[in-house]
Amino acid sequence: MAVEAVVFDVGETLVDESLHWLLVAEAARVPPLTLLGVMGGLIGQGRDFADVWDVLEVERPEGEFPMDTWYPDALPCLDRLRTAGYRVCACGNTPRRAEELVGPFVDVAASSAGLGVSKPSPEFFARIVQLSGVPAEKIAYVGDRVDNDVEPAIAAGMVGVHIRRGPWGHLQEPPAEAIRIRSLDELPEVLP
Numbered sequence: 795m796a797v798e799a800v801v802f803d804v805g806e807t808l809v810d811e812s813l814h815w816l817l818v819a820e821a822a823r824v825p826p827l828t829l830l831g832v833m834g835g836l837i838g839q840g841r842d843f844a845d846v847w848d849v850l851e852v853e854r855p856e857g858e859f860p861m862d863t864w865y866p867d868a869l870p871c872l873d874r875l876r877t878a879g880y881r882v883c884a885c886g887n888t889p890r891r892a893e894e895l896v897g898p899f900v901d902v903a904a905s906s907a908g909l910g911v912s913k914p915s916p917e918f919f920a921r922i923v924q925l926s927g928v929p930a931e932k933i934a935y936v937g938d939r940v941d942n943d944v945e946p947a948i949a950a951g952m953v954g955v956h957i958r959r960g961p962w963g964h965l966q967e968p969p970a971e972a973i974r975i976r977s978l979d980e981l982p983e984v985l986p
Contacts, residue, residue, distance in 0.1 A: 837961050861891075890907045945969065
């Protein structure tokens with residue numbers, strides 16, 4: 795069955811979070827390499843990266859840190875897909891402010907904060923089906939994380955697309971049935 799809607803994760807799929815985490819490290823008074831290295835180690839161990847604060851024995855800093863650095867291939871991909879007639883959505887484990895960032899470039903923008911449910915919960919993916927207005931089997935979910943994006947999307951009956959970027963994208967191996975890409979430039983041509 796042909797894909798009619800493409801739903802994107804936000805962080806490390808559409809948006810480069812490097813500056814975000816550098817500013818978080820600065821606010822926590824932790825060297826950036828230490829914060830990012832420990833997070834990478836936790837990811838490699840299959841642990842929740844939020845455990846970084848316990849491992850480093852520091853409080854997670856309060857406040858909002860920018861998450862607005864688009865990957866260079868993101869906006870052109872969104873535009874190509876919309877022009878080709880796909881319904882394009884973005885929904886990830888993000889605060890509500892991410893909806894404002896991606897909203898002008900997609901048909902539907904949502905966040906885990908706004909939905910009240912987070913990935914990898916099956917309810918998150920059920921909400922994507924509702925929001926997109928397209929049956930699960932006609933949706934491709936694109937994300938960098940195998941555990942949070944690709945596998946739960948496939949379990950929900952969607953096409954799982956793994957983009958190899960960001961720490962998870964390089965440390966996690968997608969299942970054989972997933973579509974694998976290295977750049978969003980590749981996406982429109984590989985969709986079934």
